[in-house]
Amino acid sequence: MDGRLGHLLRAAVLFVALGVGTVTLRTVEAAPAPTVTAVSPSGGPLAGGTAITVTGTGFTAGATVDLGGALATSVVVVSATSITAVTPAHASGAVVVTVTNTDGQGATISGGFTYLGPPPTLTAVAPTGGPTAGATTITLTGSEFGSGTTVTVGGVAATNVSVTSSSTLTAVTPAGVAGAASVVVAKADGQTATLAGGYTYVQSAPPAVTAISPSTGTHGGGTVVTLTGTGFVSGATVKFGTVAASNAVVISGTSITAVAPAGTVNALVNVAVTNADSQAGTLANGYRFVDTGPLTVLSTTPTAGPLEGGQAVTIVGTNFNAGATVKVGDATASVSLVTPTAITFVAPAKAAAGKASLVVTNTDGKSATLKDGYTYQKGPTLTAATVVPRASTAGGTSISLSGTGFVDGMAVIVGTSAATGVTLAGGTKVTFNAPAQPTGLTPITVRNTDNQMATLGGAVLYVAPPMILAITPNSGDEAGGAEVSIIGEGLVSGTTVTVGGKPATGVSLPEPNRLLAKVPAGTGVAEVVVTVDGLSASKSDGFIYTSTKGKLTGSLATKGVSLALWGGGTTQALVTSTAVAGCPATALGMWVIDAGRFIGYIAGAPAIVNADWDKKFATTIPASTPIIIRCG
Incomplete structure (x- = not known):
């Protein structure tokens, strides 16, 4: 029968009473489940x-x-x-x-x-004995040692148990009583092995304290001291008078460091070291608690944080003591570390932005205040620009963004790279130089010094900047007007051109990536800049201005007739220029065409001969004037 039934079974047994004609129904109870x-x-x-x-x-x-x-x-x-x-x-x-x-x-x-599994065995302990203060490293030999194995010596748990193999482990003895003690190994499943009298405790010499440095410290506590002596054992404790020191660390058998507790001003107290076996050594009148002066609060780092709190802040000052408390405004902060010159705390939350004073109070009641030492501030925000700014993939593009809550020291991250030249205009505008990034829409993140941040997705569009590959011709007269062809990349309709900082005229795009432009007047070597959608490319020596003033342009024959252009200047300058070119004044004759007639000049001739010339060119002969020159 299925054991899951577990309920009352009823068996109907029918008894027929012969001769009576009656039927009786009887029920039988099944046995209960176990x-x-x-x-x-x-x-x-x-x-x-x-x-x-x-x-x-x-x-x-x-x-x-x-x-x-x-x-x-x-x-x-x-x-x-x-x-x-x-x-x-x-x-x-x-x-x-x-x-x-x-x-x-x-x-x-x-x-x-x-x-x-098989129970453990324990066959040997080495060394077989050690001081009652404990702290002796022993090696146990046996079998079936494994993870979770524990060791007791004289019924007290050993520490630092380390199973090196299934047959070997090491441990550090606890303090004990002089005499033989049983060593017990216990597996994680509870099976044990015992080596009766396997370890003998030998009465340790008590510790001795011979010196403490420094021997004085603030009565508020917190002074780190070093105790020198003998017989110090791991686990030893330190007391100043009747008050326990904190953070006692046994460096060696002859040295302990500890942090002094608070005490009474000018009290001279004993300093005692007690080993784990309860033996102690005392340096009588070894330490004096002194009043080191007024409490001061000098600065905080960082100086600001978010309204929700949680910012770790460090106060720098003097004469802080263990147990000192910190208030930020009216709220008590959680203090995590106190040294005589620094306190670290976690800023509490605050409902509204603004400055809060910091108050440090020592356990002796002394306090100091840093007025407006910490500022609660809202996190920054970024406002999307109406037109997404463009930046060069090469970096260096200056970008400005608006928002709120910007503070000095704010960092700007474009994509995954930090921007440079971050400059704030109040708390609502930031200007920076964009770093190099690949093409495409890129997010911008601003992070204040309190680590509050804001991110604006797709805040800047990175595009490849235009390029200048060649400029032809690359020189021309200072008077300007020369038409140049600029070949490059990313040059489109609407591209602007400047030469020497002045706009070129007549800019056109006869074919993709080639511009035609007329240069303005200028001098010297000029930078040529092309700009497309706010992104620029330049060539520092893109155009060289030349001067023909006082010069003849063209080939001058030393005998016969020549045609040349004069660069401008006086008649005497023209005569001198022809002489330099190989035609002396004694053999020189010059003519220009003026209103369909020839006007001539004969060097050395009477004034009447050159009257028309002198009248027309009384002060100067204009640049680019064609001159017919006869030499000889």
Whole structure:
């Protein structure tokens, strides 16, 4: 019958009373299901053979016992509440124990029995003895050591247990009482091995304290001291008078560092070191608590933080002592570190932005205030520009953004790179030089000194900047007007051109990436700049201005007639220029065409001969005037 029924069964038995003709109905109650509450012992070897007792209720004759799917042997139902059996073999680990009655009803107890691996053994301890103060590193040899193995010496737990292999481990002895002590190794499954008298404690010499440095310190505590002496053992404690020092660290058997507690001004106290075996050494009148002067608060870092608090802040000052408290405005801060010259705390939250004073109070009641020492500020915001600014992929483009909550020292990150030249105009405008970035829309993040930040996605569009590859011609007269061809990349309709800082005229795009422009007047070597959508490219020596003033342009024959252009200047300058070119004044004749007629000049001729010339060119001959020159 299925043991899951567990409910009241009713069997109808029909009795026919012969001769009476009556029928009687009788009900029969089924046996209750069993329960299992305990198994003892709760563990045994993998090979089985452990005699166990199962405790519970509702056990009936013929019941079986199952451990993790394997049937126990020698099962005896001692009573309705007790069964004895012998465990079968099984793999290691905890198993479910199940009791099943003959009517099929059963009960289980999860993890009721644990199959244990081999027990540990302990064969040796080295060294075999050490001081009662403990702190001796010992090596244990045996078998079946593993993760979670623990060690006790004389019933006290050893420390720093390290299993180096299944047969070796090391540990550090605790303090003990002089004499032999048993060493016990316990596996994680509770199996143990004992080496009786395996370690002998030898009475340690008590520690001795011979010096302390410094020997004075602020009465507020917090002074770090070094104690010198002998017999110091790991775990030793330090007291100043009756008050325990903090952070006592045994550096060696002859040196301990500790932090002095608070004390009474001018009190001279004993300094005592106590080892783990309770033996102590004292330096009488070894330390004096002194009043080192007034408490001061000089500065804070950082000086500002978010309204929600949580910012770690360090106060710098003098004569702080352990236990000092900090208030930011009316709120008490959580102090994490105090030294005589610095306090670190976590700023509390504040409802509204603004400045708050910092008040430090020592345990002796002294206090100091840094007025408006900390500023609560809202985080920054960024406002999207109406037109997304463009930046050169090469970097260096100046960009301005608007927002709120900008503070001095604010960082600007474009994409993943920091911008340079960050300049604030109040708390609402920032200008910076964009770093190099790949093409595309790129986010911008601003981060204040308190680490509050704001990010604006797609805030700047990176594009490849224009380029100038060639300028032809690259020189011309100072008077300007020369038309140049500029070949490059990224040159489009609407590109502007400047030469020497002056705008060129007649800019056109006859074909992609080639511009035509007329240069303005200028002098010397001039920078040529092309600008497309706010991005520029330049060539520092793009155009060279030349001067023909006082010069002849053209080939001058030393005999016969030549045609040349005059660069401008007086008649005498022209005569001198022809002489330099190889035609002396004694052989020179010059003519120009004026309104369809020739006007001439003969060097050395009477004034009447040159009257028309002198009248027309009384002061100067204009530049680019064509001159007919006869030499000889």
